[in-house]
Amino acid sequence: MSGKLHSLGQIDRRWLYLTLAATLSVTLMIGPLFPDVPSAFTRPVFDSIENLEPGTPVLVSLDYSPYSAPDIEPTAEAVTRHLLLRGARPVFVSLFFDGNNMYQRLRQQVIDRDFPQLEEGRDWAVLGYKAGGRMVINALNQDLSAMYTADLRGVPLDSLTALGGMRRLGDFPLIVAFSSGTPGLQEWILYGGDPTGTPVAGGCTAIGMPEYLAYFPGQLVGLLGGLKGASEYEAALAAGYPDRDFPRRAGRAMGPQTVAHVLILAFLVLGNLAYLRRPRREGRST
Amino acid sequence: MSTSLEIWVSAALTLMVMSFLWRDNPFYKFAEHLFVGVSAGYLMVMGFWSTLWPNAIVKLVPTAARVTDPTAALPDREPLILIPLFLGCLMLLRLWPRLSWLARWPTAFAVGTTLGYNLVRSVRSNFLEQIHATVAPGLWISSASGGVDWAATLNQLLLVVGTACALAYFTYTRSGRGFRGGVARSGLLVLMIAFGASFAYAVMSRITLLVGRLQFLLGDWLGLV
Secondary structure, three states: OHHHHHHHOOOOHHHHHHHHHHHHHHHHHHOOOOOOOOOOOOHHHHHHHHOOOOOOEEEEEEEOOHHHHHHHHHHHHHHHHHHHHOOOEEEEEEOOOOHHHHHHHHHHHHHHHHOOOOOEOOOEEEEEEOOOOHHHHHHHHHOHHHHOOEOOOOOEHHHOHHHOOOOOHHHOOOEEEEEOOOOOHHHHHHHHHHHHOOOEEEEEOHHHHHHHHOOOOOOOOOEEEHHHHHHHHHHHHHHHOOOOOOOOHHHHHHHHHHHHHHHHHHHHHHHHHHHHOOOHHHOOOO | OOOOHHHHHHHHHHHHHHHHHOOOOHHHHHHHHHHHHHHHHHHHHHHHHHHHHHHHHHHHOHHHHHHHOOOOOOOOOOHHHHHHHHHHHHHHHHHOHHHHHHHHHHHHHHHHHHHHHHHHHHHHHHHHHHHHHHHOOOOOOEOOOOOEOHHHHHHHHHHHHHHHHHHHHOOOOOOOOHHHHHHHHHHHHHHHHHHHHHHHHHHHHHHHHHHHHHHHHHHHHOOOO
16 A cells, blocks of 8 residues: 555556546536635625616726636626616726727627627727736726726716716716726725725636735725626525526536646645655655 | 637647646747747737727827727826936837936936835835734624624734734844744744745645646546537
8 A cells, every 4th residue: 555655656647637638628528517605805895786777887997808707707797787787887097008909809709799789888888908006906096087088988977978078987876897907906906996995896817816905895895706797696696586597607607726736636635645655775865 | 619710729728838747848948939029020010909908199180080990089188208218218229338328317307206206105015004003902802792793802912912922933133042042933834824824825826727627637628518
């Protein structure tokens, strides 16, 4: 037994990669949908959007790029879907120059697919990317028109009914920032939410969770972290709107995610057992 | 299986990058160099058209707005934009050794303004608010029914004690022996747990990216999912 365990430590790492890839591929093809429950970080975001009055403008910042899209785009899709279901009016901005492209994907996957009856400018608005990071947020605190004179199509702000008379950041009842780095959620908290008192809800990559959790619950309404946060939000949406059939993009991806975690844990246990069972004469490197 | 050339090129490049897991090879090198080159070109073009053009060129020559959008309203001319433009050009002088010292001016300006602007907000949001959030609820949390919420209370106790222990670990002015040493070692344990959680989130994030790529290969390319 000891010899077998020891030989495990000699396995070429490429077999582990192959095992992981094969297991994930099979799980993806089976497509299991595990039950999920909104956590204490997810539930407040869902509730704060659920409590919005229909017609309320909500500032939504898309601060991510294609690189982090698999981690954060499902969150943006689920929250945008919820905002439009509630009749709220998302006003999209971005601090990332890829933000406009990310909006186009979001529009195709959510607005055009599930809400074809809605009209841009009336039911939602797209102000788009502005360079400057925290300086943009500071300017929005003073006056929306200091940064934006028109939307992405060139329609003047005064003609956008989706804005509903919002003149500055503090007028919005909620800011939702989807962030994969800097500038992003931290800037919205420091320069947007804290000075104006506007509640900030966040969506971030899983790797960003430890950084942003420090702001919850005082400075953040709630936090949706990576695929898990998106999956929980989709589950809350499915429970809240059982008559609507929305795609569970994050929920479907959580199957392979879960299997990968179990596999990595098994590798860790076996690797440590092999290490502990190695013959004394080989010594221990560290 | 996809019939789109774009999807096939993306799939081939994905497989080339993944081939590094087998070992370093010319296909990986090709994909790596292509990625770096395309990324640099993309960033430069996006930076020019989304930042320099609207914020500098259009503000100096308003009719330039019609280059990207023939129906765009002409903005007012803003000659003051010449000052940041001049500072930006000074930054580029770093490329000429004889004049590179001039690049220190815009750098000093950028560092000074950023520091001045951020200091107050960072101290308030990242320091004072964090202390407030840690100690304000007190050690005993009441439940809605008026009794003690034991789970929340235990959580709060752990938070306060863990924070104090972690801070003690970074106190170097006293000897690390006796009771203080024990507290500091507990702080190290708290830090290790925090680092472990951070690493677990990092692994989760990377697995998500891998799942995203596999979804693309098996779904968009091969049509199996």
